[in-house]
Amino acid sequence: MTLTFSPPSNPPTVWATASTYAGRTIKQFIRTPQLLVVNALTSIMFLLIFRFVFGGAIQTGDVEYVDFLIPALAAVNGLFAGGAVGVAEDTESGLFDRLRSLPVPRWALLLGRSMADTSLIMWGTVVTIVVGVIVGFRPSGGIGGALAALGLCVLFAAAFSWLQMFLGLVSGSAQAAQGMSFAVFPLIFVSSAYVPVESMPGWLQPFAENQPVTAMVGSVRAFTLGGDTEMLLGHTTTWFVTRAVLWSIAILAVFVTLSSRRFSRL
Numbered sequence: 462m463t464l465t466f467s468p469p470s471n472p473p474t475v476w477a478t479a480s481t482y483a484g485r486t487i488k489q490f491i492r493t494p495q496l497l498v499v500n501a502l503t504s505i506m507f508l509l510i511f512r513f514v515f516g517g518a519i520q521t522g523d524v525e526y527v528d529f530l531i532p533a534l535a536a537v538n539g540l541f542a543g544g545a546v547g548v549a550e551d552t553e554s555g556l557f558d559r560l561r562s563l564p565v566p567r568w569a570l571l572l573g574r575s576m577a578d579t580s581l582i583m584w585g586t587v588v589t590i591v592v593g594v595i596v597g598f599r600p601s602g603g604i605g606g607a608l609a610a611l612g613l614c615v616l617f618a619a620a621f622s623w624l625q626m627f628l629g630l631v632s633g634s635a636q637a638a639q640g641m642s643f644a645v646f647p648l649i650f651v652s653s654a655y656v657p658v659e660s661m662p663g664w665l666q667p668f669a670e671n672q673p674v675t676a677m678v679g680s681v682r683a684f685t686l687g688g689d690t691e692m693l694l695g696h697t698t699t700w701f702v703t704r705a706v707l708w709s710i711a712i713l714a715v716f717v718t719l720s721s722r723r724f725s726r727l
Contacts, residue, residue, distance in 0.1 A: 475569040482560070482573030483580075486547075490581055496543075500581060501588040503541055508534055508589060511655055512596050519656050524686065524693055528600075531593035532681040533654040535614050537674055538585045539621030540645050544578040548629025549638035557727055568721050575622045582618035602687030610684035613705060617677050620709045623716035630723040648674045673708035680705040 473481075490496055508530070516526040551557055551574075560570050590598070600607055625642065632638035651665065652658075652674035658666050669675060679701035683690040691697045 472564045473566075473569075475566045475572070478565040478569035479573035479576060482570050483576035486574060486577035487580055490577070497581075497584065500542065500585045504534065504538060504585045504589045505592050507541070508592055508596070515655070520660070521657060522693070524682075525597070527593070527597040528686060529682065530655070531589065531598040532610065532685045533678040534589045534593070535586045535610070536617055536677045536681040537649050537654055538589060538614070539579075539582045539618040539625070540649055540674075542578060542582045542585065542618075542621070542625060543639070543642065544574075544581070544622050544625030545629035545632065545638040545642045546635050547578070548574060548626050549632045549635045552630065552727065553634060557724070561727070567724065571623075571626060571717075571720055571724055574626060575619060578622040578625065579615065579618045582622065583615060586614050586618070600685040600687075602683075602685045606684040606687050610681045613677070613680055613684070613702070616706070616709050620712040620716075623713060623720055627716045627720045627723065630720055630727070648672060652678060654678050673705070673712065676701055676704035676708055 511530055512527055516530065519526055521529040557570070561567060600610075602610070624645070628641045628644075629638045632641050649655075651661075651669050652672060653669065654674060658669045658675065661669055679694055679696065680698070682694060683698035683701050686693055690701075694701070
């Protein structure tokens, strides 16, 4: 007797697939408390080191260093996340192979993973802000500015999650993914995240001024600091935000495409 299988008459939608996979991954995060703890401790470690060890030696003009630092850490938290390792583990375990055999939109699986990783990144961001307030961070841009800055942090987290996802898909193993994720660290340190661009050597300043992290960090600072951001940061809020959003769109466009193509060839 021959068995025949027909696809369901109402296959899962993109949203149903993405939200289900995101929910599964978030539950995995919750059931692995060491992952949440490590993510939070990493954020706290960098915050405390730069706040109390290096902060006294870094001159930031009229802006207190703690107010200069915390928005930057909140903006770039996604580059410290371990999304690449998680994606590599799902690939190695055969989870993606099993999911791809189901009658679901394939790219929705990647969207679900991005949603879950973005939530983990935002967990680290919230920890950074809370600890930042404890050690002296005082946003002066008002509630509207704080909410706008938080919205940008979500956008940056989503963009960085796709970058991390691509690294996980091409790495081949969790160990390799962990090593490859460090490749993005120069973007953080050669930017205005920890020190003003003006303090860098002249030959390095053009790159630091015009790369995505500087624009993202500057936009979050502009909203949280308020006041005359051109005098405090060298450019207007519009200058920073426009570039940050354009960079985010570009990162999403590139890595959504690359990740989807790579996923289809697994």
